[in-house]
Amino acid sequence: MDLSLQGLSQEDRDLIRTRYGLFTFQPGSLQAAPIQVVDAEVPGFLKTVQVAGRHPEIYRLEHRWRSDRLVAYSYEFAGWYDYQTRRGELAVVKSSGDLLHRAVENFLRVLTAHWFLRRGGLLLHASGVVREGMAHLFFGPSGSGKTTVTMLSEGDLVLGDDLVGIRETGSTYEACAVPFRGLYREPPQTGQGFPLAGVNRLVQDQRDFLEEIPPSRRAAEMMASLPFVMGGEGASRALEITGRLANAVTIRRLHFRKSPDFWRLLAPAASPA
């Protein structure tokens, strides 16, 4: 997905170019789909609501499909992108500064999640580590250890500690970095795909072991870690892809301690059950 954000100041363009590094094209690329960034002229597109009547929600992002057009909006932005005509528009509450960059980042994350989905892949809320040329993914809810696993993988290439892309390549799958900063890491400067060795649902435990899980639960647990696509047709499509992935790739629960010893369990890659 090659996008060109138009209507930004030179300073903001430079900041975005710096932020996304090698994932960006040189200015004037003819391949890039234009997204016009405009001033929203309204204070916001969503209001913060109270969770359980007490606490303000952490973040909310809504999306809708209209044919090939994806519409996404949150507090600070509303935007659309048409995957057929390859054009889009992004209205932002603040046309400069941190709020602008947060809006751009969140909008791009949604577009990227659906871009993967439309091509038979997934954007997974996971960390990814490449060892001996093979990608190992680690997923689970916040606090399950995604970042910890990357820190226990010294010397390996870390694809990300928060979001990782999964691409379908014929009958197999490969993992790749996405241009979004993780919790503690910048994304690696590579768009290269690495064959998927396995996908591991993280479970913190007192010892290291692998737990086989039924295919129905493999799919359900992965589905719970797919950001931005749940809802409407996206959920059904994601289930279809997750089902195919579950048949092609080893998906297990990895019980682990805070030690790199868990790596002994993961290599060499095992065949799917």
Add this chain to the structure above:
Amino acid sequence: MSRPSPAAPPKRHPTAGFRVFEGQATIVMPDGSYIHVLNEIGSRVWELLDGEKDESQIVNIVCEEFETTREVAERDVREFLATLEANRMLG
């Protein structure tokens, strides 16, 4: 959402996405807020909810395919349908 009438054959929610893996169904509802995994019998009943078979016919099939008495099957299917209805999984 409630079933149109007690006599109408039960039917899966039309926008529920599901896939059966080795006899167990994983179901995702259109709003994506819940992902359900059913056991083997629940998955079979889910598959039978095509809007054509009534509850009695579904019980017959469950009795044929699983080792259970009609009394137990009737109770389990009724309770299962009530659960699906409560979770807005019927259309």
